[in-house]
Amino acid sequence: MDAAIPVGATSEALDDFDRRLLIGAAIGIGLVVAVSTPVHFLAPSLLHVPAAGRGGFGQRLGLDLISLTMTALCAAHSVRTFGRTATILFIIGSFVFTGAIENFLVLSGRFHLLPFGTYTFIYGGLLYFVEVPVAICLGWFTIAYSAFFVMHTVFRRINPLWSALLAGVFAMCLDLMEDPVMSSPAVNAWTWLQKPHSTLTLFSVPVYNYPGWLGVIALFELLWVKARGWEQQLGKPVATRRFFLGVPLVAAVYLGVVLGFEFFVRAHLPHVNLGFGGL
Amino acid sequence: MAAPTASGWRAWLDRIIRYAPVISLVLGWLTVIAAAATLHKPAIWWLTIFTLPVLGSTLYAGYRVHQGVDLRDPAVGREAGPGAASK
Numbered sequence: 001m002d003a004a005i006p007v008g009a010t011s012e013a014l015d016d017f018d019r020r021l022l023i024g025a026a027i028g029i030g031l032v033v034a035v036s037t038p039v040h041f042l043a044p045s046l047l048h049v050p051a052a053g054r055g056g057f058g059q060r061l062g063l064d065l066i067s068l069t070m071t072a073l074c075a076a077h078s079v080r081t082f083g084r085t086a087t088i089l090f091i092i093g094s095f096v097f098t099g100a101i102e103n104f105l106v107l108s109g110r111f112h113l114l115p116f117g118t119y120t121f122i123y124g125g126l127l128y129f130v131e132v133p134v135a136i137c138l139g140w141f142t143i144a145y146s147a148f149f150v151m152h153t154v155f156r157r158i159n160p161l162w163s164a165l166l167a168g169v170f171a172m173c174l175d176l177m178e179d180p181v182m183s184s185p186a187v188n189a190w191t192w193l194q195k196p197h198s199t200l201t202l203f204s205v206p207v208y209n210y211p212g213w214l215g216v217i218a219l220f221e222l223l224w225v226k227a228r229g230w231e232q233q234l235g236k237p238v239a240t241r242r243f244f245l246g247v248p249l250v251a252a253v254y255l256g257v258v259l260g261f262e263f264f265v266r267a268h269l270p271h272v273n274l275g276f277g278g279l
Numbered sequence: 280m281a282a283p284t285a286s287g288w289r290a291w292l293d294r295i296i297r298y299a300p301v302i303s304l305v306l307g308w309l310t311v312i313a314a315a316a317t318l319h320k321p322a323i324w325w326l327t328i329f330t331l332p333v334l335g336s337t338l339y340a341g342y343r344v345h346q347g348v349d350l351r352d353p354a355v356g357r358e359a360g361p362g363a364a365s366k
Contacts, residue, residue, distance in 0.1 A: 070306070073299035080296070143307065146300035146337075153340040153348060170336065174308070176329035181315045189314075203326065277322020 025092040040128040064125035067135040098140040102132040117193025160225045168218030175213045179205045200269045203279045208262040301341035
């Protein structure tokens with residue numbers, strides 16, 4: 001079994017293709033952020049922004065700066081390790097992938113497009129990608145990339161596709177503590193909208209959240225690892241086209257599986273909280 | 280104290296970038312632990328059990344980076360010497 005990840009150019013200058021890709025993505029994402037941020041803060045009634053989600057300029061600025069700094073450091077690491085094109089695909093892909101999924105879940109729960117509530121972010125930075133803080137999208141990149149790197153470093157001789165799956169397990173393990181803590185009323189970074197005992201919960205968090213974390217990291221990284229192979233075999237343009245066609249497809253599959261899981265849980269499993277000690 | 284030279288800053292930045300994934304995960308873990316400490320729920324500390332494999336593998340990866348594992352090499356796992364991953 002080949003354990004090698006195809007390695008992109010790490011030292012050459014940014015070529016035309018990478019430059020166009022980067023500029024196009026920056027303009028696209030920048031426009032969405034430029035429109036949705038004022039809407040979030042100045043017209044909160046338009047998207048039914050919860051009142052608790054406003055305020056705290058210094059805290060918001062700090063969160064954005066920390067997220068941007070960690071993203072820049074991880075991106076620089078990725079350029080050195082996997083090359084420029086792979087890094088650009090990972091950053092843009094993960095931002096759009098997680099942004100689309102999180103926005104779908106937040107807005108569909110908020111506007112009752114699903115028969116159950118989902119979640120909403122209470123604290124965020126100064127910038128919003130529709131209704132998801134940019135800091136969350138960037139944080140998702142740093143966790144996904146770092147998890148992949150750690151798994152690929154620890155299990156160096158396995159196929160990178162397995163590293164992607166293990167990165168999903170890694171992220172789920174982290175979230176088994178993170179979500180109960182960060183969504184608890186005392187911290188309230190985000191809040192789950194399903195009432196207690198309206199679904200099966202684990203440590204007061206809907207149980208679909210945990211396999212959701214595994215799936216969202218693993219599926220995206222499997223696609224990214226495949227794209228690295230396509231780049232070597234078919235060239236950058238074809239690999240990039242396939243990758244960005246795959247992102248919405250994988251996001252749709254992910255949402256279908258996760259929401260199907262929650263429908264199944266609500267219909268067939270007892271609505272209890274699996275926890276202890278007030279968790 | 281003498282001011283750091285430009286090359287000194289660059290060396291520090293190189294070092295930080297070399298460990299960036301490890302730093303980001305450890306900072307994330309510490310953030311969760313700090314938030315957990317504000318909850319005053321003793322049971323919350325049992326959940327750290329789930330995160331120990333995360334912390335352990337992250338620190339081990341940091342150790343491997345320190346040893347100079349070079350993931351850029353297609354022959355992954357070849358020892359490339361200290362500092363190779365940051366060059």
